[in-house]
Amino acid sequence: MKISSWNVNSVRARLDNIKNYIEISEPDILFLQEIKTEEKNFPFDFFKDLKFECHVNGQKAYNGVSILSKKKLINIETNIVKDNLNQARYISSDIKFGKNLIKLVNVYVPNGNPINTLKYDYKLNWLSNFTKLIEKIKKNYEFLIIGGDFNIIPEDIDVHDPNRYKNDALFLPEVREYYKKFIQMGLIDIFREKHPNTIEYSFWDYFANSFKRNNGMRIDHFFITEAIRKKVKSISINKKPRSKIKPSDHTPIELIIT
């Protein structure tokens, strides 16, 4: 089973690219972030034609997450992270996998820039509440997969110019502390574990030929539990979609479990 996670930077502006990706890469489950639409305007029929059922936590213009699946999903939950702004950043579901039940969590963590503003406070607060929720979920689910845009650069190796980002909301120590908390909790950054020394990125901004110059960062992640780790066949970042016409600024990360 292939599970992909992709911040698409508007689902409606990205239909051709998403369809092309689905046809070539053939994910069974696709986590989308930044769909930038309300559920009532989500292209359900477009994805139904591609054999996906869609579950959507949307809002107008900003944020928004959805799970697309070729397999039946149960127990869909949205916005269960305590969030004083009530933004659409969380959707989860359960799926039967053999004799196990896997919890799938799709997340879009706030960006938090610029620092020294309410946006940064919101990010820290949101991460704190999200971490508490994951601690609770982890007690009930041995098989847990958390994927999404975490807006956290884990280490120097994960960004093209660490010095330039040392005061950035994606790289400040108190933000990276939440990455470490996930690890301490027993969750595994499966990309980094399988590729301990590889420099690979999941995001390149639209400015200044960033993609061509490979000025990117690794901020999209899959965290998994030990029980899932034993089932992992591969984990990779697929750079292709970022090279297309009218791309998202992020590219998909792909997890295969057997």
Place this chain on the structure above:
DNA sequence: ATGGCCGAGATCCTCGGA
């Protein structure tokens, strides 16, 4: 040290992104 570039949504500009 600064500004690049996109998308959405309501006006020909702002906000948000990272």
